[in-house]
Amino acid sequence: MIDYQKRKRVMGRSIKLGHCICNPKDPCPCDLFKQKNVCLCAGEREEDAPEDVALTTLVENAGCASKIGQEDLKRALAGLPRVFDPRVLVSSDTCDDAGVYKLTPNTALVQSVDVFTPVVDDPYAFGEIAAANSVSDIYAMGGNPLTALSIVAFPIDKLSPRIMNRMLQGGVDKLREAGVAVLGGHSIKDREIKFGFAVTGLVHPDKMTVNSKAEPGDVLILTKPIGTGTLSFARQIGRAPAEGLAEAELSMRALNRAAAEAMSAAGVTTATDITGFGLAGHLGEIAAQSGVEVEVYGEAIPVFTGVMDLIREGVISGAVERNREYASAFVKREKGAGEELETLLYDPQTSGGLLIAVRKSKAPALLAALHKRGVSAAAVIGRVSRKGAARIVLRAKAPRS
Numbered sequence: 510m511i512d513y514q515k516r517k518r519v520m521g522r523s524i525k526l527g528h529c530i531c532n533p534k535d536p537c538p539c540d541l542f543k544q545k546n547v548c549l550c551a552g553e554r555e556e557d558a559p560e561d562v563a564l565t566t567l568v569e570n571a572g573c574a575s576k577i578g579q580e581d582l583k584r585a586l587a588g589l590p591r592v593f594d595p596r597v598l599v600s601s602d603t604c605d606d607a608g609v610y611k612l613t614p615n616t617a618l619v620q621s622v623d624v625f626t627p628v629v630d631d632p633y634a635f636g637e638i639a640a641a642n643s644v645s646d647i648y649a650m651g652g653n654p655l656t657a658l659s660i661v662a663f664p665i666d667k668l669s670p671r672i673m674n675r676m677l678q679g680g681v682d683k684l685r686e687a688g689v690a691v692l693g694g695h696s697i698k699d700r701e702i703k704f705g706f707a708v709t710g711l712v713h714p715d716k717m718t719v720n721s722k723a724e725p726g727d728v729l730i731l732t733k734p735i736g737t738g739t740l741s742f743a744r745q746i747g748r749a750p751a752e753g754l755a756e757a758e759l760s761m762r763a764l765n766r767a768a769a770e771a772m773s774a775a776g777v778t779t780a781t782d783i784t785g786f787g788l789a790g791h792l793g794e795i796a797a798q799s800g801v802e803v804e805v806y807g808e809a810i811p812v813f814t815g816v817m818d819l820i821r822e823g824v825i826s827g828a829v830e831r832n833r834e835y836a837s838a839f840v841k842r843e844k845g846a847g848e849e850l851e852t853l854l855y856d857p858q859t860s861g862g863l864l865i866a867v868r869k870s871k872a873p874a875l876l877a878a879l880h881k882r883g884v885s886a887a888a889v890i891g892r893v894s895r896k897g898a899a900r901i902v903l904r905a906k907a908p909r910s
């Protein structure tokens with residue numbers, strides 16, 4: 510039903526001003542009105558707003574590849590006031606996964622927020638992935654997530670509200686699986702879909718896992734395969750292998766909860782999750798904050814099917830290059846490790862796994878516990894070799910000991 514009175518009032522004003530009052534870049538009457546007899550300004554909506562649109566076709570950069578690069582970010586944050594409050598145990602200064610605020614000697618708040626563009630086509634699966642990714646930073650800090658607030662950007666005048674509903678449903682269901690209550694949220698109209706959550710949890714101040722406590726001898730364990738960035742990019746250009754995409758989607762939808770529980774039980778002190786800055790970016794932060802040099806065994810890194818072939822064929826996105834700009838300063842590639850292995854280290858991950866530095870004596874038990882809890886891809890990918898300048902030495906494989 511068209512409210513002609515309302516339309517006349519709104520369009521009258523637009524025509525008088527010389528442009529649409531909802532979008533001053535458009536003339537009035539606009540193209541949509543001329544073609545489909547719909548005035549968005551008057552609150553009218555297209556009857557046939559698309560419902561079954563493939564979400565990744567709507568975005569420029571998929572998932573965590575939509576993150577602002579580390580180089581640009583450092584420039585944008587330069588000179589901002591630092592936090593001097595003794596209750597702030599972890600702030601953005603140390604590039605940790607979440608901020609931590611002490612409430613009592615035994616309790617601290619741990620908080621993080623993460624929002625990104627669609628990385629899969631199905632709205633419900635995208636919602637699950639956005640939720641699993643958002644809550645991951647709490648797990649990476651050793652925290653117990655409790656509550657969340659959603660943040661949605663959505664082109665509500667172009668797409669059916671049912672798509673947004675499916676996204677939210679996927680997110681809420683995944684957070685329920687994590688035992689997290691969604692308290693509310695905020696939505697904005699935007700040209701591109703973006704979705705994520707601000708998540709709050711609790712952690713014991715003495716038991717949080719930071720990125721600064723790795724020690725020589727520690728074993729590095731990664732709990733999920735990598736390569737989601739390359740697969741997403743390949744999908745956008747029609748070159749992704751179906752098998753790799755299916756593996757990656759399943760992995761991105763999985764919570765890091767079981768991995769975090771195994772990690773806490775093992776008394777680990779140092780961990781992070783691998784997201785937008787790639788394995789090199791996040792491991793580089795551990796090396797820098799801990800003041801250590803690490804070794805990574807390229808062929809031991811779990812990777813989704815088809816990713817190495819794509820990299821060899823030159824299917825390497827701009828997001829990989831932005832990560833390389835920043836993180837290549839950490840990386841020293843040994844003879845024998847191919848260039849494509851190094852490129853893999855810069856692949857931006859969406860809802861990636863935990864990267865754990867565990868004492869050597871506890872590593873076999875932790876790996877077994879991870880596998881027992883269903884974290885089947887978990888693998889030893891390297892070790893902390895010595896104190897020293899932040900450096901990642903990339904070898905093809907582990908030296909025989």
Ligand code: CO
Pocket residue numbers: 605606645646649781782783784
């Ligand atoms: Co993180």
